[in-house]
Amino acid sequence: MQLVHSPAELLSVLRKDQTGTPESLGLVPTMGALHAGHTELIRRARAENTRVVLSLFVNPLQFGPHEDFAAYPRDLAGDARIAEDAGVDILFAPPVSQMYSSGFASRVSVEGVSEGFDGASRPGHFTGVATVVLKLLNLVQPTRAYFGEKDWQQLAVVRRMVRDLNVPVEIVGVPTVRSALPHETGLALSSRNTYLSAEQRSRAAVLSRALRAAQALYAAGERRSKALLAAASAELASESGLTLDYLALVDGDMNEREWVDNEGVSAESLAEYRLLVAARLFGVRLIDNMPLISADALTAAL
Ligand SMILES: Nc1ncnc2c1ncn2[C@@H]1O[C@H](COP(=O)(O)OP(=O)(O)OP(=O)(O)O)[C@@H](O)[C@H]1O
Ligand SMILES: CC(C)(CO)[C@@H](O)C(=O)[O-]
Numbered sequence: 001m002q003l004v005h006s007p008a009e010l011l012s013v014l015r016k017d018q019t020g021t022p023e024s025l026g027l028v029p030t031m032g033a034l035h036a037g038h039t040e041l042i043r044r045a046r047a048e049n050t051r052v053v054l055s056l057f058v059n060p061l062q063f064g065p066h067e068d069f070a071a072y073p074r075d076l077a078g079d080a081r082i083a084e085d086a087g088v089d090i091l092f093a094p095p096v097s098q099m100y101s102s103g104f105a106s107r108v109s110v111e112g113v114s115e116g117f118d119g120a121s122r123p124g125h126f127t128g129v130a131t132v133v134l135k136l137l138n139l140v141q142p143t144r145a146y147f148g149e150k151d152w153q154q155l156a157v158v159r160r161m162v163r164d165l166n167v168p169v170e171i172v173g174v175p176t177v178r179s180a181l182p183h184e185t186g187l188a189l190s191s192r193n194t195y196l197s198a199e200q201r202s203r204a205a206v207l208s209r210a211l212r213a214a215q216a217l218y219a220a221g222e223r224r225s226k227a228l229l230a231a232a233s234a235e236l237a238s239e240s241g242l243t244l245d246y247l248a249l250v251d252g253d254m255n256e257r258e259w260v261d262n263e264g265v266s267a268e269s270l271a272e273y274r275l276l277v278a279a280r281l282f283g284v285r286l287i288d289n290m291p292l293i294s295a296d297a298l299t300a301a302l
């Protein structure tokens, strides 16, 4: 028998198999329709853990009444093949009734970081995300859980919830995987891209070009946030099929920031600044984000 006094020790004991070998479990939460962004999360989880669980659950709680819950792409057989090839050990794909039994009445609400941007455009969305993510963390009890930077605000919400509620898991953010196809270079991979035709996808790559334009201006020495956002706006304006939802510069706490210069901003906090964009293109709402300063330039600056 082992006598354990601290929560940290309890976890480390629980995470060893019967021979005492440490076990680690990586969880990759998804809504399915798997693409190379998801397989990158799985690859990271595979490399950093002894076992990998992939959850596949289209969570009704995070969709608004007029959103695409019913239309969301579903292909369990195809996803299972991709997951197996990528080295997933356990695929957890519960029906809605298993996750939300009748009388379900609890919600996790994360204030502050949830409120602007996607939180403002999709009321209740992040409460739905936080609730299901906490349920998945409780069910799987992973050592690490993997989330894409593509959903930057979601990552901020999950990190805040895990810190606030003492959830014993390490949250790992994985950089956005982008299309390398010549006609849509830079487009952030997203399950919702499947709603677009090839031509529409190539036009949707304007989102990443806009963020890169602001990044390039920053790299060239421009420090006024309005000028950076104007460069991105000009690029977005070149696409007639686009309706902008938001374009903003935010700090690490998801607060919108305006700059005339960045004197006094440390390299560490600079690394947390992000340019965010959300827009509707051909009836599909897409999001993207990039750091203000590229990873290479940041390494050089630090
Ligand atoms: N291009 C990508 N690069 C890295 N991670 C990604 C990418 N796309 C999605 N992810 C991450 O995969 C996880 C599951 O996301 P989800 O199943 O909603 O896919 P999605 O492509 O984001 O779909 P949607 O189009 O509905 O936003 C999330 O953590 C998400 O951030
Ligand atoms: C994290 C998540 C799986 C929760 O349903 C979802 O929001 C997603 O796929 O990004």
Ligand code: BAL
Residues within 6 Å of the ligand: 062, 151, 154
């Ligand atoms: N990828 C984020 C999940 C959503 O848009 O509902």
